[in-house]
Amino acid sequence: MSDQIIRQLWDFRQSEIPEKLLELKVSQAAVEARLAAAAERFLTIEPVSDGIRRGDIAALELSEGGETRRVQINVGLGFAGDALEERLLGLCAGAEIPAEGWSAPGRIVSVKRRMVPAMTDELAGRLGLEGVSTVEAFRTYLQDQEARRVQRGKTQALCEVVTKAVLEHSDFADVGEDNDGYRRLYRGTVAQLDAMGGSREENLAKMLRLTDQSGEACWEALRAQCADMVRRAALGQALASQDGTAFTQEDVLRQYRDAGMEPPDEDGLAAGCMNLYIQYFQQKVADYYSGRFHTVLVP
């Protein structure tokens, strides 16, 4: 990939991680809401004799011009007109609907309601989830799922903290024009800027989200970004080398082919290769810390 630029690699496992980053807050309310939502899978639709509520399905017969037409309304959505639906609330099956401006006269033929059962061990077992045969096991399953979701987000932040620490404590050779990876990144970015049309500096300021959009500040930021990416890729390359792994431009080409995308030029492939090493480093960090997260239940 790039020239060897690390003189001494600092062990990422020495990073000081803020305790909060390893804390996975799981909302019990969110878990209970998901548990109740899962029970909806087993809901039944039953005729009821009491007054119509929002969410009920009401079948009406309306008489217009000597003809009777039947309509079915999901009460509360407003699709049949708010005035009619408001008027239906509280009326029972068999009730007459007086003619008013918003409706022909008619009667309520039937009222049906969605009946959501409470989650039981039997229903939890019917969800078909491996190892889940009770409500408590399902609750634990949902908590784990939620914790994993939170962990995915925290892992990104954790990788960044660790990467910054390793960049700070490792010893690098200077990264600049004489580095092949740096040159390719810089050249590839300039080609992208030109392809965008307009001012290179303005495009660069947008691309790097710079507040100082003066020409020299933009180019300085690009040089710093290219050097940073080369250093980050070098971290992954060093760990991959320790593991006897290496990435080539062929790996990048395969990714493009698998995605059905047109492959980039040589500079783009080199950047793609660097990205593979950056991802490798992040994966090593994520794997190392995956068992160090702990779940905290909050109301």
Add this chain to the structure above:
Amino acid sequence: MDRHYTYTPEGVCASEICFDIVDGILHNVKFTGGCRGNTQGVALLAEGMRAEDVVKRLKGVDCHGGFSCPDQLAKAITACLAESRA
């Protein structure tokens, strides 16, 4: 027969589709996952329609690789109606 139905679609971004059919009319269509706006739009347009008419309209809609969320809704309704007749 009135029933609530849950279907696991294939080849699309949505991971689950559920709905009610009451006396042959479709209600409360809900997609889990998928393009939020598009699936909500499909669900609202299908509300209160005859289930068989929804199948006629949405069957064969393609998003990618011959699959789409609307087409999967059509398949789900077809499966539900077939099970109800059995």
